[in-house]
Amino acid sequence: MASTPQKKQSPKGLERSESLMAAAIELFMERDYASVTIQDITRRAGVTHSLVYYHFKNKEELFSMAVTNLIESTIKGYQESRKDHHDPVDLIEDWFENNIKLSKDLRKLVKLMFDYSATRKDTPSVRQAINNFYREEHRILASNVAQGVANGCFDDVDAVRVASFVSTHIDGVFYDSFIRENDDIEPAMNDLKWVLWGMLGYDDKKRAPST
Numbered sequence: 001m002a003s004t005p006q007k008k009q010s011p012k013g014l015e016r017s018e019s020l021m022a023a024a025i026e027l028f029m030e031r032d033y034a035s036v037t038i039q040d041i042t043r044r045a046g047v048t049h050s051l052v053y054y055h056f057k058n059k060e061e062l063f064s065m066a067v068t069n070l071i072e073s074t075i076k077g078y079q080e081s082r083k084d085h086h087d088p089v090d091l092i093e094d095w096f097e098n099n100i101k102l103s104k105d106l107r108k109l110v111k112l113m114f115d116y117s118a119t120r121k122d123t124p125s126v127r128q129a130i131n132n133f134y135r136e137e138h139r140i141l142a143s144n145v146a147q148g149v150a151n152g153c154f155d156d157v158d159a160v161r162v163a164s165f166v167s168t169h170i171d172g173v174f175y176d177s178f179i180r181e182n183d184d185i186e187p188a189m190n191d192l193k194w195v196l197w198g199m200l201g202y203d204d205k206k207r208a209p210s211t
Contacts, residue, residue, distance in 0.1 A: 088148035155201035
């Protein structure tokens with residue numbers, strides 16, 4: 001379940017806090033964390049300063065809650081896809097498709113996590129959310145690779161190392177999209193999937209790198 005501010009809120013209050021988090025995410029995407037002010041956020045959201053401070057203690061808490069909310073929503077999206085499949089090949093395929101489908105939010109998330117790391121300020125709730133995100137991503141990959149090995153459809157590989165490789169390189173796909181100012185990550189994601197099938201010795205000649 002996505003994180004929300006601790007105080008009990010009415011549906012309207014919840015909607016307002018989520019609107020503030022969305023406005024903050026947009027601004028943190030456009031600029032670095034340090035340059036965004038509460039005034040910038042209130043102007044973007046079209047609300048008063050007092051409303052921001054009713055829902056959040058300060059900018060740091062707003063940032064923390066916004067990032068945590070985005071991470072947990074993304075994890076929920078990953079988990080939902082697992083209900084539809086049991087075959088490890090289908091699950092890995094679906095995981096890649098989810099990364100493409102959720103690429104808009106994931107690009108935001110990668111940038112925010114990078115900016116958070118650059119501040120060198122440790123906020124426990126943000127750090128825990130980031131760790132949960134990578135832990136869940138790694139678990140999904142490693143468990144499905146291990147299942148494919150056990151089923152005989154993949155070569156006998158180290159599932160943990162393969163999961164770490166893919167997790168690291170998928171971050172690279174998103175970072176590259178910022179550097180090249182290209183938000184179409186689908187070709188690169190398909191290339192990474194093609195490399196993964198090669199590592200796993202999965203024989204499907206129809207799969208080829210994108211052009």
